[in-house]
Amino acid sequence: MMVELELVQAWESAYRQYTAMSATVNRFPSVDQRLAWEMAAASAAVASAWRALECDGFHPWWLTAAVRSAAEAFEGQAQDWEERARW
Template identity: 55%
Template structure:
């Protein structure tokens, strides 16, 4: 479990703007896995789950920014389904530069 958390953070540290949403989700999942440990004191579980929520929020924020960016460029790499931004697999493979995302 700790190895997964370390791997997720290592990937997060090296993430570019193009894949920060995905790496943030991976870190959130690693935090949630740690939070599932029933031997942790309640206050530590609360802290771990709070960290997971923060990374989930960050992932959603960056995903939405990328979606708006793609819509402005007309790339079609991401599309909206029921109001939610959906990323295509092609976009993940191409990993285009998105340094101008604000």
């Protein structure tokens, strides 16, 4: 059971961007529309990377469930940030 290196690198890149955006957002007492959209995009990128990992070959059921759960969490977070950006 090997995950393709490209998928791992894509996840790492998306998560680095997400971590950087999260740190930026946490520095401000309120978040403007631009930052909210950027946070939504960063969350969506991580969700997409999780989805790609989910579809990569055969995994034990418990690993597939964990990856799917992570993807769903980041998708929900992206939706929350998109709603916040529309205010």
